[in-house]
Amino acid sequence: MKPALTMNQAMAEAARCLLCHDAPCAAGCPASTAPDVFIRKLRFRNLKGAAKVIKERNVMGGVCAVVCPTCSLCAAGCTAAGLDEPIDIGALQRFIVEHAWEMGFSPLSAGKPNGLKVAIVGSGPAGLSCAAELARAGYQAMVFERLSAPGGMLRHAIPDHRLSPAFLERELEDIRALGVRFRLETAIRTQQDLDSLREQGFGAVFLATGAWRCATLDLPGRPREGVTDALTFLMGAKERPKELRHELAGKDVLVVGGGDTAMDAAVTASLAGARDVFILYRRSFAQMPGSPEEKTLAMDAGVHFMILTQPVGFETRGDRVTGLRVVRTRLGEPDSGGRRRPLPISGTEHSLPADLVVEAIGLSPDTSIREIRSLRTDEAGRIQVTAGQRAAADLPVFAGGDAVRGASVVAKAVCDGKAAAAAIRKELGR
């Protein structure tokens, strides 16, 4: 992780804040973390008050501070940009949260037990924020997680160099302290599972199962060895970093895709000691959906950017990949999404050798949850909800986060978790 600000650096950065009358940063935060308020509190040396605002509004305030793409959220409208640079809101938020941890100050507390139980399915930021909100209101919040550790993408996908496991663990500690409980290695998938939850006395269910299905290259002849999807690659890197170093030493890696997941995979490969790491993207650099921060990280890690380059086939020896066939592209007319469409340039087909190909071309919600009656999903597998994150008309079932939005960001998952908690409290009357 980047080094944290010192107290003096934080005070200097806070002093640059213009303390706007109608702070655009506040409007830009999906999780309503109120940067205008916590920066003002920091400026006036009320560090506990600042930490309280952050944590009360966003139980993932530490993680968000570290991973939020601030330049497209809170910092996007920062008035200070009219003078020089936008305020580094993420760095200030992290400083405040870590300072509170160091001081042993926990602003949140569990509510008086009201005897009601709610089941939360999925321990990513959506599930965690819903669970924490409910625990603060006196509910018994039980989080069911199919994997062996809580945290969702934060734990299993976002690379350690951007979000250290210890940092995440510290934030989870705050949530556990509220009495939120976890039942790990327990998937909730079927109607039967859901019925059983109701039988166990859970008055409502929040589905926050994320978007874990990776799109794969739709090309003929995909070999069995040497091609992997980005999530599998990133999870492996976090679970078995030593093995990855061993596997990648001196190897060349091709990452296909231009989003943040592609950047994370490429940087991870590079840091693990791969020889040459390429990002293959069929449009232009400016069109890459990856955030500026992540693109910069990738460039700093020495990743080669192969833009306007599109894979057209695998090269293999036996069952193993040896590279990709690619063509160069140029940009044509805008497609339905408004982005200019990549057109192959004839006569440019050639091979790029590789020992490993990582597919990072999109994530969508996993379809297994669809077995649950009265849930509706769209063609992309996203659970459909009405106001208050309600996912079923006849049952107290709610949903949010990537499972509803498709691949999105942590702050929006937090927002959904909070909204669901509010709706559940209304539904259950406490």
Next chain:
Amino acid sequence: MTRYDRLQTTFCGVKFENPVMLSSSPVSNTGEMVGRAFDAGFGGVVFKTIGVGREKIVHPGPRMAGYDYHSDRLVGLQNVEQISDRPMADNMADLSYLKKNWPEKVVVSSIMGFTKDEWRDLAKASEDVGADMLELNFSCPHMTVEGSGMKVSHAQALVGEFTAEVKKVTGLPVLAKLTPNITDITETARYAAEGGADGLTAINTVMAISGVGLDDYTPRPNVAGKGAMSGYSGPAVKPIGLRCVAQLAQADSLGLPVSGCGGIETWIDAAEYLLLGAGTLQITTGVIHYGYRIVEDILEGLDFFLAERGLHGLDQVVGKALPNLVPTDQFDLSSQGVADYDLDRCVGCGQCHIVCQDAGGQCLTWDDADRRPVMHEERCLGCMICSFVCPVATPPMITYRVVPGKPEILPPPSV
């Protein structure tokens, strides 16, 4: 080292190659240190205050505390340091060392006696080792020796008596260093003048408490669990220093040259002191913060300031702002104005709107869609607080515009 002809000056009959001196404090504690300050460009020194050594001097530990404002360090400095703790002979040897090796620099001996005899002895000894001038310390606010320092100024007649005592034994020009911790600094100055002082130095430190520890309930600096009201210096006291210097320079029956001191860090601070009547300048906290090197930019900046205006010497600057310094009853109250907004340069923070609502005349409303203030000039008091908080400050986006015949604005009773 650059020499600046324009900055040469004569003060109390002594020639200075430039008017910037170290003031008496740890920055002028030893000959070796002052030598380096001279090499860096200082035109003179007021050496750390010397006593005869009859009373043992021990500096409290720690002897200073910094005062920070947000992330700005050392906006002010509090100290409980005493006069020099070194043997008188060593200090005198250092004065002689300095005169020998830097004959063109001005060496002022700052002295403090606890009896008339001591004042005389110190004056005589300083003259014997070649000091160019004397500065009598009547102003240290935190002496541990009863009845000394600032206490002398409070028993005003003693200022005159001790000055006269010194003048009896020496022909050197004598400066009286005054304290701002008194109702009217010109009264102390008058006693000094009657005693025969040739000039005045102002200011010594301002009595203050720079902070209190919230864990130990102890005012700063925390000296083994206790704090004391004591001397405060640095940029925070410059406005008080400027006021005192101007008071002394304007007191026409005094007619004594003034050496200005208090919070000088830049050539701009220096120019302000000169314009209000200081003939030479003294610095401590600026050096404690940045080292001797600050003198380089003070001298160069002053030289540019004079050159830009086609001025040949400091006499064309010293005191030139005094005619514009008047008692408030001499203001032209018929001249009134409003805040003028260059909205093309506005970044839209709305701080002007907030302060106008909460501390001004409520003449600004806020356009939510445009994110810009909207001025209703008929309610503008012209108080200009909006311009103080506006971040678009160089050059200012909000300026004062005189409105001839502006009607009086009196808020109606609240309903």
